[in-house]
Every structure is written in structure tokens, then in C-alpha cells.
Amino acid sequence: MRKGRFITFEGGEGAGKSTQIRRLAAALRAGHAREVVVTREPGGTPLAERLRAIILAGKARDLGDFGEALLFSAARIDHIDRIIRPALARGAYLLCDRFADSTRAYQGARGGAGEDILATLERVTLDGVRPDLTFILDLPPEIGLERAEKRRGQGGVDRFEGEALAFHAALREKFLDIARAEPDRCKVIDASTPEDEVAEAIFSACLKKWPLPALGEKQWA
DSSP states (O other): OOOSEEEEEEESTTSOHHHHHHHHHHHHHTTTOSOEEEEESSOSSHHHHHHHHHHHTTTTGGGHHHHHHHHHHHHHHHHIIIIIHHHHHHTOEEEEESOHHHHHHHTTTTSSSOHHHHHHHHHHHHTTOOOSEEEEEEOOHHHHHHHHHHHHTTSOOOTTTTSOHHHHHHHHHHHHHHHHHOTTTEEEEETTSOHHHHHHHHHHHHHHHSOHHHHSGGGGO
């Protein structure tokens, strides 16, 4: 029986997901949750991390959008089996940097993989495992790409950072479409505001969904 809470963070490049996951994890660990697990996609397990390296290096680009979606799904199946399901069964709060929404958005942004095909692949891959709450960190792609460039310094761009601005604009709209389609699960956060304001908005949304007593130790007594 599932006891934990599954929270995912989505958004374009440079949206600040890693920073906000770290801050929410710290807030939850400060007396609000028995266990907090932080993970990411693609990744989280040795197999998934190897697939991540292949994808982000651009080595799977020639497979096309659907081929990349298949690799993401293979990594996700292993991640769900080894990390996500066990953590939720233990009653942990599981915070994930990207999940299935990213596959829907990134591989769907160019139109190379049809929405129906991606939806079918998602349904089979997830096998009923879906986030309780998803934060979509939204900001103009120009700002996000500038932030990403500053973050990586002299390092090279990865598979998706190197896409044209038009792709990132379409990606933003895909994420907003997902939020509009599932407003009960998805919360759009203005990621162009100061970091502290973003963190406060995220934690407030968690408290609204799960009031403080539900987040506290009494839940686990």
C-alpha cells in the first residue's frame, strides 16, 4: 500500500529545479517528514544514469523523438522499480527532478512523437505510479537559457540546451498545456521571481495540499 507523497519538479532549462528541490527537502526534513528522498530523471539508478549520459551527450539524437522517448521510458521503469515504489511504500516524501511530464513536453515539442503515442508509452511505463503534486517552474526561455549558461560555465551544452530558442518556447507551452489539463496536480510557479519567493510559494502549496498535521510526525505514529 502506498503511504508516501510523490512530488515532481518540471520546467525548461535554467528554471531552478535543483535549487528548489534542495530547499524543499531541507524544509521537510526540519521536522515535517519522517524520510525525504531526492532523485532525478533520467537517472536515480546505475542503469538510468548510464542512459542519462547517452541521451544528454546527444548519442541517441539520430533515433528521433520517439526513440529518445523509449530510452527515457526504459530508464524510468528501472527508476520506478528500484527507487520510487519502495520509497513511497516506506512512507517517504519523494522529490523528483523531472518525471513523465518532461518526456511528454521535450519529445513532443518538435512534433516528432505524436501525443497519442507518448500517452500510451507513458501509461505502460508508469503502471499507475503518478505524482501527487507537480511544480512547473515557469519562466521565459531567454532567461532560462542565460541562467543555464552561467551555471555550466565553460562546459559544453547538453543535448537539449543546444536546441534553438523556438524549441524552448514550444517546450514552455507544452508544460503550460500540461498544467492547464491537470490543474489539481500541477502548480505553475513563476520562476522569474527571487529564489526565496519561489521557495515560499512551493512550500505553501505543499501545506495547502497536505495541512501541517498531515506533514508532521503524528502521521507516522
